[in-house]
Amino acid sequence: MNYYSLNKKAPNTSFKEAVIKGLAPDKGLYFPEEIKPLPPSFFDNISTLSHTEIAFEAIKQFVSPDIPEATLKSIVEDTLNFDFPVVPLSDNISTLELFHGPTMAFKDVGARFMARCLGYFNRNNSKEVTVLVATSGDTGGAVAHGFLGVKGVKVVILYPSGKVSDIQEKQLTTLGENITALEVDGTFDDCQAMVKTAFLDENLTSKMQLTSANSINVARWLPQLFYFMFAYKQLHKTQNDIVFSVPSGNFGNVCAGMMAQQLGMPIKHFIAANNENNVVTRYLETRDYKAKPSVQTISNAMDVGDPSNFIRIQEIYKNKFETLKDNLSSYSFSDEETKQALLEIYNNFNYVADPHGAVGYLACKAYLKENPNAHCVFLETAHPTKFLDVVEEVIQEKQALPPQIEAVMDKEKVAFKISDYEDLKGFLLG
Numbered sequence: 001m002n003y004y005s006l007n008k009k010a011p012n013t014s015f016k017e018a019v020i021k022g023l024a025p026d027k028g029l030y031f032p033e034e035i036k037p038l039p040p041s042f043f044d045n046i047s048t049l050s051h052t053e054i055a056f057e058a059i060k061q062f063v064s065p066d067i068p069e070a071t072l073k074s075i076v077e078d079t080l081n082f083d084f085p086v087v088p089l090s091d092n093i094s095t096l097e098l099f100h101g102p103t104m105a106f107k108d109v110g111a112r113f114m115a116r117c118l119g120y121f122n123r124n125n126s127k128e129v130t131v132l133v134a135t136s137g138d139t140g141g142a143v144a145h146g147f148l149g150v151k152g153v154k155v156v157i158l159y160p161s162g163k164v165s166d167i168q169e170k171q172l173t174t175l176g177e178n179i180t181a182l183e184v185d186g187t188f189d190d191c192q193a194m195v196k197t198a199f200l201d202e203n204l205t206s207k208m209q210l211t212s213a214n215s216i217n218v219a220r221w222l223p224q225l226f227y228f229m230f231a232y233k234q235l236h237k238t239q240n241d242i243v244f245s246v247p248s249g250n251f252g253n254v255c256a257g258m259m260a261q262q263l264g265m266p267i268k269h270f271i272a273a274n275n276e277n278n279v280v281t282r283y284l285e286t287r288d289y290k291a292k293p294s295v296q297t298i299s300n301a302m303d304v305g306d307p308s309n310f311i312r313i314q315e316i317y318k319n320k321f322e323t324l325k326d327n328l329s330s331y332s333f334s335d336e337e338t339k340q341a342l343l344e345i346y347n348n349f350n351y352v353a354d355p356h357g358a359v360g361y362l363a364c365k366a367y368l369k370e371n372p373n374a375h376c377v378f379l380e381t382a383h384p385t386k387f388l389d390v391v392e393e394v395i396q397e398k399q400a401l402p403p404q405i406e407a408v409m410d411k412e413k414v415a416f417k418i419s420d421y422e423d424l425k426g427f428l429l430g
């Protein structure tokens, strides 16, 4: 499969090059030249297939011929060695739990898949690749764990000092080996700006191969389409009208769901669940896309003011506003509403959600009001204990830490403090 840049001013390139570059030279996001639907029998018989078989068939065309089939099989098998259960809450609402991986947020799958692809491409260690990533919390941990010990790949994570949770900080600062954490005296936006400056700094990029590991990278973005198929596998026999409500920030996850739809999965509608960062909700109402600075909320992984993957969504629906609206709804909720929802989910269903999932639940309820025959699946994108303060305060009950989180809590943090781009550049070159 070849990929083109959505800015249309760069040459088309292979999967391998798209993964290594991250972003096209014209700064556009890469998009596959073609999406060949899977045969209808694949979806009819999906319950007979294992997760690895589903994932392998779904991703094959996007990585071929750069990764041989046998290697791809072991990559997906390795990537997916945990569970993705659908938990029914009521007759028409279920949740798809995406937090059973090593860092307990859904980003584990994309990070693990991408790490294994890069590891394969770099197996002969010809040129070391440096993965440079800014995190507001979950990406850093997932990338750190995903890439730990991958030969020929160095990972440098920038995070804003004092602005990630204790658990998140431990997950990204305690691994060592090929993973380095840089603690930035500033905000997430400052971290992100430094990373962007680095990618544009020819003096730096001429000396080292830099790539990104957020959802702009096709190897981080595409494997997320597996989730939607795993949910479909569990539900399609009992539910007809399945819709997905996806807590969205950069819109990579929901956009991956739409790729599953393009592959022929019979899902007619998606819901983007947003907190008060509601650029897309507004766009669908007004037809006017207005990026704005992000505001801080309790569902902080969705605090994005200009979602980078929205352009891919527009491409999927051929840049036609009406087609987009047929396939995507979006709702936005305040922190107060989110806390109410956490409590409601706990009281009504005896289920502990995290703030992101709670926003997804609210969006399900809003959609079901207009479409009472649908079955809405909201994605639980992180384990509730990753947001312990909010969750315990709202439901007034102590939460036990799962073993994955317990295990990092008494490890020692190692991070280098930096305060500006010169510090970062000095670190990368030194």
Ligand SMILES: *Cc1c(COP(=O)(O)O)cnc(C)c1O
Pocket: 105, 106, 107, 138, 139, 215, 247, 248, 249, 250, 251, 252, 253, 254, 301, 302, 356, 381, 382
């Ligand atoms: C990253 C993240 C999101 C948002 O996902 P996007 O693909 O950026 O839309 C939602 N919830 C959690 C917990 C996350 O870590």
